[in-house]
Amino acid sequence: MFLISFEFALFLFVVIWLNWALRGKRAAYRIFLLAANLFFYATQRTGILLLPLGVGMSNYVFALLVSRAKNDTLRRVWLCADIVLNLGFLAFFKYFEFLYHGLDSVLVPLGLDLPPPFIELYFPIGISFFTFQGISYCIDVYRDQKCLIKNPVDVLLFVSFFPTILAGPIMRAGQFVPQIDKPDYDSRSFRDAFALILIGLFKKLAISSYISEHIVRDVFQVPAAYSSLTVLLGVYAYSIQIYCDFSGYSDIATGIAQLLGFRLPQNFGVPYGVSNVQDFWRHWHISLSTWLRDYLFIPLGGSRKGKFRKYVNLMATMVIGGLWHGPHSRFLLWGTLHGIALSLTHAFNDIRKARFAPGGETKTGAGSPSPIRAYVLKAGAWFFTFNLVSFLWIFFQAEDSARAMEIVQAIFALNAKGMGFESGVLAAVAAGLMIQFAGPYVLELFSKIQQRMPVAIQAALIALLCILIMRLGPSGVPPFIYFQF
């Protein structure tokens, strides 16, 4: 069952009514929500149901052991055991094939023949997301025992919450669990919920799917068939596609959660409106960026152990963040290049901080740049950042490094002869770029319009918009990109 399907629409209908009918009845509500979560996940494939249950229960047990350990050493042991177990789940399903082929690479030169992998593993959607949630809960308990959740069902609900289980946003237990008993909602949150669902559908169906079908897929498959301009547009288009796809999913998930009385963490800001890579990561997949910051970068020492160590930690965090997407050299390269870009940005900022005294004056006495110069500098920085991020997406999306180089070559070949693009692609890319800025205004406007309308008219308006958006989508909608991670 996918988020964009009749099945899900009906499922949600039942869940919304039961959700509000049972809210306040502690045990009944928990049983209902857990059943809804598990039913939803089971529709992906029944057998994998054990996975979120296993991750939830193991984290519950280890967190309990961590909280009851008599000394620090034992606490560390239990925490390490929890992390190893969860990463073990993740590695088995996500990296098994990679490790198997690694073995093949070793055996073949020795003249040994390795048969094809003996098992064809089904990839459980969302495993990277809910295992990270589970780990964060145990680490939170290790850091502060007040974070301990006594009811195992609450941990299971946290790990398996159906709007987020497939692709986040990655939640924290301390934020989610209290909302089970105290729903966080008001009139505005419901209005925003409908608007978010519509915005998410628009991003996914009208922009992401359109761009995918009309330029990105073809350009990334056979770049040499297209003119340099088309390939360049294809690369920009992928930047927009992945943004609209993933943030569209996040919007829909957030909207659904808000209809049930849960607030989710923000997952996207304005990633293509920023003027440096550091800010890009403050606006892109925020729930993963903050997870990596809190549970990887800071434990590695963060910026507390000197500048050089900070840059190393940033590199390590980004490389691991890249590999989180999968065991491919392209993700490794993408993460590494982002790590380098991020470290250079931090280094640049460190130098600038050292050079400029508070108040905008340099230590050498020079004043701050004029407003026009500052504007030009900012526009230049934006242009550079957008192009850099788009360029790095090539390595993320291309089939392999050779294909990535083909794409780069196709751009710089300055070939005008190849196939061109449809004008609709330009419009979709522009719309995708603008929608990130327009999002908050659309929410505000939609809320104001709704406020003036009776329920039936509100519903009619939403239904009309929904139908219009569906009509804009292609005949077959590709799956959300982040479902593969």
Place this chain on the structure above:
Amino acid sequence: MKKNKELTPVKAALIYSIVLVLVVFYELPRVLSWVEETRWKLASGEMFESFGPNQLKLSKASGASDKTDRARSESHEAKPEGMDAEKVTLSGPEPAEDSPRAAPPDLNGADQMQSPSAQSAPQADKSEAATPETPKPKFKPHKVLLVGDSMIAEGFGPALQRRLRQQASLEIVRKGQYSTGLVHQEDFNWASVLKEFIREHKPDLIVIQMGANDSIDILEGSGKRLYCGNDPWREVYASRVRDFLKVASEKKILSFWVGLPIMSSEKYCSKIRVINSVVEQECAKVSGCVYLDSWAALADSQGKYTAYVKGPGGKQTRIRAKDNVHLTEAGGAILTDYFLRATSGRVDLSADTETDAGESAQ
């Protein structure tokens, strides 16, 4: 007054319910089709087997859910008898009248092409099987149109396009449409779409691969269900294949229909074989259409489904996507090899001397 317009949980639920009803009302035919399909899936126990690379938008009847999706969740097994060599009768196409560049493809007669099932491995040399009985001048196309479902959109389609681009004088247009086929024609009618593609691009050769989404029952307008594989289903499906093929045939454009390769799931395999056999029969009836049996091209040495073959350096290389239906680029390259060998006696698709270095990496 303002207080009345505050949204409460009940009002929010009510709005959602009204929206759902309105959308359902607007999409009623598709919803009824989905209800029927769901009822059938529940009865046959297939309800929770569906998962895959393509999903249908809300406006589509989910009953049209791909079998390609379903296949992902099923086990690897294939019928070995599917590997029996099938001979393909070629009917005689004539040069495209409206394409002045098209050289006359001399494909008349009872030429027969063997399927590559006799190969010892999927990547084995199949050139012998494709050797024509009598040397005839080959048709040299100038513009090739690749059409089909997701099998053309990924895997085979891109691999063939990349290979054909090595012939500098050849123009290639690829139109792969996800989640389409000949069973559900309400939203995407391939016959009229092909007509439009031909009008727009004026190809002199068409390569087709589709049917992966068609292993489902046909629901007629009257609500009557034609069970996939039964005689009535075959009749309706055959007529749709024929209508589709006639679009190219009437324009006297040579078309190659590449049959679907072996699949992992036994249940899915048996339906795909039905589809292949219907297509093969219809290709034999329509002038200018050649069916290429690719069933064994991606099978192992025992003729069974395999997701891996020994690639360069002897390493295991994945040739099927994780859904066990689609092809990876490596799998697409193998099928491209097969296609080029199988058609080498009829059309000249060989690479020019001056090849694109960037694309010769295949």
